[in-house]
Amino acid sequence: MASDRRPGDAGEADRPDPVELGVQLLERLEHAELSLAELMDRIETVSTQPATTRAIIEEAEKRGIIERDGDAVKPSSGRFLTFESEVVERPGDYECERCGKPLSVGHFIRLEAGELGPFGSSCIETVTGRRD
Known part of the structure; x- marks a missing residue:
């Protein structure tokens, strides 16, 4: 599982802000609706720290990127990742950041705040919302 410290980080100054990275990921989800548990699954690719995950959700709500209704979460940006340029192999x-399986090809999500990954071919589709 991911933490706030990303593999290969050279130091504190080089680390992407996990809250901004998480908000940008949520902004690009292709799901029409997710459960809170499914949303947490996506956020845990950025951080498993409770304070950080809470900050990601709160900031995404504040910016209007997601709307919560009980256990249902609706992404509202309508901006999706482009697999040719924003998801690279x-x-x-x-090792997949989501499921932990070994990979010979990693899929990485490029966002303004930084990069997420690696993910396997199935997990990248789940994380982005192209597959449940």
Whole structure:
């Protein structure tokens, strides 16, 4: 599972802001609606720290990126990731950030705040909302 410290970080100054990274990820989800548990699954690719995950959700709500109705969450931006430019594949020896499986090709999400990944081919579709 992910934490606020990303693999390969050189130092504090080089780390992306996990809250901004999480908000930008939520802004690009293709789901029409998710449960709160499904939303947490996506956020945990950025951070598993309770304070950070709470800050991501609160900031996304404040900016109008998501709307919560009980356990239902609706992304509202309508902006989706472009797989050719914002989701890139890189060969290498990786472990999926979502499921932990070993990978020979990693899928990485490029956002303004930083990069998320690596993910396997199935997990990248789940994280982005192209598949449940």
